[in-house]
Amino acid sequence: MSTEVNYLILFDKKIFQFSGVERFSALIGLAEGIKVDNEKSEIIFNSSIFSYSLTSEGDRFKNHETELFDLQIESRKNEQDVENLFQLLREIRIIVSNQKGTITPVFDGVSAYYAEKAYPIIHHIENLMRKLYTKFTLVQLGPKWVDSIPNEVGVSSKVLPNGHNPLYDFDFITISELLFKDYPTKQIDSVVLTNIKKGTISPEDIEAYMPTSNWERYFSEMVDCESKYLENRWKKLYSLRNKIAHNKLFSKSDLSDVKKISEEVKLKLNQALETISSANVETVSLPTPKDTEVLEGELCQDSTPTVEAEDSDNNLGGLVTLALVGAFLGAIARA
Template sequence: MNTLKVEYLIVIKNNNFCSSPETFRNFLNANDLVSIDGQLIKFNKIAVEYKLQTGEIKEHRFFHLIFVYNPKNGIDENIDDYIKLLKIIRTTVHYLNIEFSVLWDDISLYYSTKAYPLIHEIENLMRKLITKFMLTNVGIAWADETSPPEIKFTNRGGKSGKSIKSKANLLYEKDFIDLADFLFEPYQNHDTIGIYKLLKSAQNINDLNLDELKQFIPKSNWHRYFFGINYEDSQLQKKWKDLYQLRCQVAHNNQVTKEDYEAILTLVNELRDKLIEAVEQLDKIEISEEEKETIAENVAINMNALFGEFIKTWSMFESELIKTFNKSQLNEEEKNEKRIYPPRITMQELMKIQLIDHDFFKLATEINDFRNRSVHNAHLIDSLYSESDIRHKILQLQQLIDQLRAIEQ
């Protein structure tokens, strides 16, 4: 791009004011800051090619203004003067009873073109961080070779049928604004029912352990595992959202000003430093098996909102299962232990004492398998299961919960 062309279309209600190209040119030339000399309009250190076309449509006269800036030493040379000149033109004609439209804007195109590689870089740096974190630190079964080698599902463009051979490409199917949820969205490691149990069992304030209570505070993955980086997750999330708004301007061909580009540059530079620092810390992060399961579950929730409702219902089922098991213990010592086992073992124990039957166990086990497959293959949820499949599992869980509550009564 060697020149910057900007075109305006101005429509004026037909009257004696600015009724010809000459009177319109004189109107612009009346501004002391600019001067028109033939086909050039001059301002400060620049001279811009200027063309004016005019005509009449019914009772209106239109003026088509074309400005072409052709700097000798690169686009950035005195571009600020060109921007100021155009602002003066717009401000001047604003005083007329007009309709004003931008037909072409190479300045916006220029800054959009400069901004796009920056946005592309930071978006893919974020994907790199999250993908490596999930595959090497969490180690969930995204790369499980037992999964189908090619899956058809909906991509970012909303078109179905795209083949994804690598499960690691999951994050390349997430929209820009949703990427941040993997790192910055707070979630709980423990069911909130647990905090009610702690409070209910406490006789006085001294029976409560502050560190134990703090475990119920929702925290983001950034807060949990990247705490060594001196930057709050809320700050990063805000900057990511700010960048998203600017990204939309670029992606949707909206006007992008020099100020917009400079804001993008500032945000990208700041985010880049923190994301690179986070990537470098991945080798130092240690995650327990329980935490890995929670992270995997949270990823699945982010991938599918309805599946998030299923996970919430599953958590309620687990809580009711544990409650039923603890109440079934034969002596006070066992009851006070409040032991927690995996759902399958808990149900086997309940079957032994005939609180649940084989049909209950079989259905709950099938739903448990459904939950595990989905959590550990979050990228496949939309492909493997329809909305009605997930809703049916939620309904089945609710029926199992009702059965457990009936036992407790």
């Protein structure tokens, strides 16, 4: 198999001094380390031999003020030749830039080569994240493990056919939200607010109402790693994954980043997986259903009942906002 690259190269005839295929190919051959053999239609660079084709549309469009070259280079599909092709293309881009020309990639097999190398790595790390969440919650909750998926992340149906894992319906970035998205396991209602006012709720009890990620709840003490460390790296992998998914230019440097970041993430996920069987987790809290009566229904009504003046101290009123309550709960939890 081979790796192909196709460039369309455009020059302004008024300033370009190497018009025609022979003169332009000779210009390319002047670069250090590049040898052009027009008879064999080959370019030799760093001991790699590439077949190439160079045609000009200049003769066809004599009245145009530009000259268009169609350059195609083909490499054997092995790591050394592809790396040499990558460097050769960089030299060609420098030559074109020095002549004030422009390059439009029509087909970039080098990007495809590196993307093909990167995809299995990303695929593996994505499924490793699924494995960690599924295995942990299934061990802790049994058949109810699906109910542990936060409402903020969402699942279309929790009545699933046998053998189906809903996590495979989630895309790459949503998988990370299972571990890193902050959410409360209990919703604030009027009873909680009353207990806060009375001072009868402890910081330990407040924790269930504080948005926290599953990683911080269950894994941070078992694995020496903060959730932000993994979350930030997962976002970088997501960006690199999108380059592959949307056929963006993908370089050797991108492949190196995928390898490096994936190894960092895999190390922490594997450490977490090793702790599952021995994890001393008393309970896994399930998210409160969305239709549970929450603070908004209590405090954000358009109209509030009339309250006698002497009872106003005991009424929490419609003036309390979610932001203030959140800040207050945070202060209590940190105390």
